[in-house]
Amino acid sequence: xxxxxxxxxxxxxxxxxxxxxxxxxxxxxxxxxxxxxxxxxxxxxxxxxxxxxxxxxxxxxxxxxxxxxxxxxxxxxxxxxxxxxxxxxxxxxxxxxxxxxxxxxxxxxxxxxxxxxxxxxxxxxxxxxxxxxxxxxxxxxxxxxxxxxxxxxxxxxxxxxxxxxxxxxxxxxxxxxxxxxxxxxxxxxxxxxxxxxxxxxxxxxxxxxxxxxxxxxxxxxxxxxxxxxxxxxxxxxxxxxxxxxxxxxxxxxxxxxxxxxxxxxxxxxxxxxxxxxxxxxxxxxxxxxxxxxxxxxxxxxxxxxxxxxxxxxxxxxxxxxxxxxxxxxxxxxxxxxxxxxxxxxxxxxxxxxxxxxxxxxxxxxxxxxxxxxxxxxxxxxxxxxxxxxxxxxxxxxxxxxxxxxxxxxxxx
Amino acid sequence: xxxxxxxxxxxxxxxxxxxxxxxxxxxxxxxxxxxxxxxxxxxxxxxxxxxxxxxxxxxxxxxxxxxxxxxxxxxxxxxxxxxxxxxxxxxxxxxxxxxxxxxxxxxxxxxxxxxxxxxxxxxxxxxxxxxxxxxxxxxxxxxxxxxxxxxxxxxxxxxxxxxxxxxxxxxxxxxxxxxxxxxxxxxxxxxxxxxxxxxxxxxxxxxxxxxxxxxxxxxxxxxxxxxxxxxxxxxxxxxxxxxxxxxxxxxxxxxxxxxxxxxxxxxxxxxxxxxxxxxxxxxxxxxxxxxxxxxxxxxxxxxxxxxxxxxxxxxxxxxxxxxxxxxxxxxxxxxxxxxxxxxxxxxxxxxxxxxxxxxxxxxxxxxxxxxxxxxxxxxxxxxxxxxxxxxxxxxxxxxxxxxxxxxxxxxx
Numbered sequence: 001x002x003x004x005x006x007x008x009x010x011x012x013x014x015x016x017x018x019x020x021x022x023x024x025x026x027x028x029x030x031x032x033x034x035x036x037x038x039x040x041x042x043x044x045x046x047x048x049x050x051x052x053x054x055x056x057x058x059x060x061x062x063x064x065x066x067x068x069x070x071x072x073x074x075x076x077x078x079x080x081x082x083x084x085x086x087x088x089x090x091x092x093x094x095x096x097x098x099x100x101x102x103x104x105x106x107x108x109x110x111x112x113x114x115x116x117x118x119x120x121x122x123x124x125x126x127x128x129x130x131x132x133x134x135x136x137x138x139x140x141x142x143x144x145x146x147x148x149x150x151x152x153x154x155x156x157x158x159x160x161x162x163x164x165x166x167x168x169x170x171x172x173x174x175x176x177x178x179x180x181x182x183x184x185x186x187x188x189x190x191x192x193x194x195x196x197x198x199x200x201x202x203x204x205x206x207x208x209x210x211x212x213x214x215x216x217x218x219x220x221x222x223x224x225x226x227x228x229x230x231x232x233x234x235x236x237x238x239x240x241x242x243x244x245x246x247x248x249x250x251x252x253x254x255x256x257x258x259x260x261x262x263x264x265x266x267x268x269x270x271x272x273x274x275x276x277x278x279x280x281x282x283x284x285x286x287x288x289x290x291x292x293x294x295x296x297x298x299x300x301x302x303x304x305x306x307x308x309x310x311x312x313x314x315x316x317x318x319x320x321x322x323x324x325x326x327x328x329x330x331x332x333x334x335x336x337x338x339x340x341x342x343x344x345x346x347x348x349x350x351x352x353x354x355x356x357x358x359x360x361x362x363x364x365x366x367x368x369x370x371x372x373x374x375x376x377x378x379x380x381x382x383x384x385x386x387x388x389x390x391x392x393x394x395x396x397x398x399x400x401x402x403x404x405x406x407x408x409x410x411x412x
Numbered sequence: 413x414x415x416x417x418x419x420x421x422x423x424x425x426x427x428x429x430x431x432x433x434x435x436x437x438x439x440x441x442x443x444x445x446x447x448x449x450x451x452x453x454x455x456x457x458x459x460x461x462x463x464x465x466x467x468x469x470x471x472x473x474x475x476x477x478x479x480x481x482x483x484x485x486x487x488x489x490x491x492x493x494x495x496x497x498x499x500x501x502x503x504x505x506x507x508x509x510x511x512x513x514x515x516x517x518x519x520x521x522x523x524x525x526x527x528x529x530x531x532x533x534x535x536x537x538x539x540x541x542x543x544x545x546x547x548x549x550x551x552x553x554x555x556x557x558x559x560x561x562x563x564x565x566x567x568x569x570x571x572x573x574x575x576x577x578x579x580x581x582x583x584x585x586x587x588x589x590x591x592x593x594x595x596x597x598x599x600x601x602x603x604x605x606x607x608x609x610x611x612x613x614x615x616x617x618x619x620x621x622x623x624x625x626x627x628x629x630x631x632x633x634x635x636x637x638x639x640x641x642x643x644x645x646x647x648x649x650x651x652x653x654x655x656x657x658x659x660x661x662x663x664x665x666x667x668x669x670x671x672x673x674x675x676x677x678x679x680x681x682x683x684x685x686x687x688x689x690x691x692x693x694x695x696x697x698x699x700x701x702x703x704x705x706x707x708x709x710x711x712x713x714x715x716x717x718x719x720x721x722x723x724x725x726x727x728x729x730x731x732x733x734x735x736x737x738x739x740x741x742x743x744x745x746x747x748x749x750x751x752x753x754x755x756x757x758x759x760x761x762x763x764x765x766x767x768x769x770x771x772x773x774x775x776x777x778x779x780x781x782x783x784x785x786x787x788x789x790x791x792x793x794x795x796x797x798x799x800x801x802x803x804x805x806x807x808x809x810x811x812x813x814x815x816x817x818x819x820x821x822x823x824x
Binding site: 058059060061062090091093125126127128233234235236237238313314315316319320322323325328329330332333334335336337342344357360361362399400401403404405407408 | 470471472473474502503505537538539540645646647648649650725726727728731732734735737740741742744745746747748749754756769772773774811812813815816817819820
């Protein structure tokens with residue numbers, strides 16, 4: 001997993017979008033939920049009911065749209081997703097739930113699909129009621145914006161952003177039993193990324209023939225190694241949601257875990273998730289660089305994950321990365337507090353290719369080379385525990401003045 | 413516990429120090445470990461071997477002095493503590509261990525006590541060997557600096573600081589079976605507080621007659637409710653250590669948990685810990701204010717502690733406190749991701765006396781009053797879950813530009 005994804009199993013489709021897989025159209029527009037004129041409502045529609053799966057935030061306070069989407073997904077099928085940005089519809093009580101259901105009903109009517117085949121997602125301010133007038137006018141105008149061209153997919157990708165600086169998309173193709181299957185995704189970032197703003201949202205489309213159970217299992221596996229391995233600030237939002245839909249338009253023999261091309265499909269699927277996850281980390285609030293932490297030699301993959309996430313989440317490590325400071329003392333301190341089995345005498349740490357700690361002892365290294373490396377826009381921290389076979393990679397970003405500015409200056 | 417400490421059980425001794433309890437002398441001086449001329453080595457000495465107890469960092473990578481101190485404390489007795497700042501003697505391997513033992517031997521010789529009755533503590537840069545020349549010259553000069561006056565205690569308090577802005581001291585007296593017992597403490601701050609710097613250190617003295625086992629048990633209880641409830645940046649250092657010594661000079665009937673005045677003594681002891689812990693939180697790197705989070709109505713005290721620590725550790729909550737932003741969405745999101753049982757429909761949140769969320773629904777509040785309150789130097793967040801009887805208080809500080817500046821700009 002992680003950087004070990006084998007690219008030969010699939011082909012990256014440059015400039016591919018969520019409408020590249022057969023059967024999907026998408027679009028977005030501005031309906032008045034955001035104060036600026038940026039897009040704030042969008043939809044993905046499949047020509048036929050698609051096999052679907054989803055994973056949701058683990059936060060106890062789940063926003064209203066998640067309840068509605070869970071209900072729609074109970075039959076393992078979706079034909080459309082309706083998403084708004086600018087308001088998270090979280091902590092909005094009974095009215096919020098009614099609004100989420102109304103949003104689903106309106107989308108079903110305007111997009112010509114069954115209500116129980118529509119997923120609803122929201123991102124934005126917590127604790128305010130949705131302006132339903134704007135939502136209804138937006139949904140009414142959506143059908144004529146939907147299409148199967150790159151430009152229309154881009155309108156959707158823009159419609160789900162809040163403080164994100166860039167849209168996040170990825171697409172690959174995989175050969176399954178001689179048929180070409182395409183997998184794509186679009187996402188917005190990064191944890192609780194703005195004052196009162198919430199939500200990481202990601203949407204994946206594919207034209208593979210695949211059962212709902214297999215898709216759900218793959219989605220969970222992919223999430224564990226990608227979206228669940230990123231952190232910007234450690235804050236899990238109330239609205240996180242990842243929805244995958246597969247149209248079956250590729251006409252391949254049904255994908256199951258026993259299919260000879262399952263591994264290739266899974267690798268491509270995970271790759272799309274990983275590209276989106278890394279894009280979210282790199283575009284974290286105030287971030288100037290992507291930081292990747294690879295842990296090897298842990299007692300298990302789970303243990304390696306816990307350690308990698310502790311290191312990537314350390315405010316001190318993140319500050320050091322901002323300052324391009326080869327401060328391995330902070331890295332080893334984070335490793336040591338992760339609550340995982342570690343042999344205190346056998347740890348190696350490398351920054352890129354520069355060894356700074358070997359067998360838990362300081363290595364004399366070229367400070368200037370380390371500084372130059374840490375000033376690049378993608379920094380890799382490798383921790384080898386020499387204590388087992390467990391391996392994991394986590395992604396995050398640096399902690400900067402801009403993070404504090406963005407998050408302190410909201411109302412003042 | 414927390415703000416519920418009953419002050420009537422004990423009396424705060426204004427300007428009391430670690431030499432106020434009978435039997436203790438202290439001192440400090442500059443020996444050359446810090447680049448500035450600030451004190452960097454100090455000692456506490458008891459006239460007789462004192463009952464002693466300690467708690468240590470849970471970090472896997474424990475610095476060399478902790479090993480030596482554990483060994484000294486195996487008999488439940490100490491007569492002196494030798495401390496240096498400027499170098500943590502952490503990740504220094506076999507040589508570091510030899511240096512810590514040499515430091516103990518020199519202190520024993522110069523202070524005229526048994527080697528196995530000396531605790532050793534260090535704080536400062538990780539991964540560099542101690543300049544033992546400086547350490548030896550410092551220890552040699554220490555005896556004539558030791559005394560029982562406030563000024564000499566202050567020299568000790570200064571000697572243990574690194575990036576701390578202020579020294580941290582507290583003292584109370586308690587009547588035990590008609591005898592006045594005094595308890596005092598000195599500490600330095602706050603987690604991993606400086607680039608490559610490590611350590612929270614705290615030292616407590618008392619003249620109570622108390623057994624080592626009772627003292628150890630009380631120390632652990634007090635730590636759980638005070639030092640373990642503060643966070644500056646979530647990073648647990650390799651050198652954290654809290655040592656308590658009790659001389660018995662008060663001549664009270666031995667304190668056990670069955671003694672009628674045990675609760676009063678414990679309350680005073682915990683109060684001293686709490687004052688020091690709060691002082692560390694308030695003096696966190698870059699902090700402009702103390703933030704206190706009280707959680708009530710949790711299923712247990714442990715659950716309340718976990719939630720309080722999640723809220724106080726949230727970078728988004730900390731940034732909002734810096735910006736004086738009454739951003740309850742971040743508080744409830746942190747509550748919801750703490751992994752604890754919470755009823756999503758029954759949560760109240762108050763900022764000071766200002767209610768912002770009631771039964772998980774937004775309350776219309778006076779924004780200007782909230783802004784004014786959040787601009788004070790001590791901010792209190794109260795979360796009532798209405799889900800049980802569990803209660804806890806945690807302390808921390810805001811996340812500021814200065815935190816990033818201090819931690820990013822170390823070497824560049």
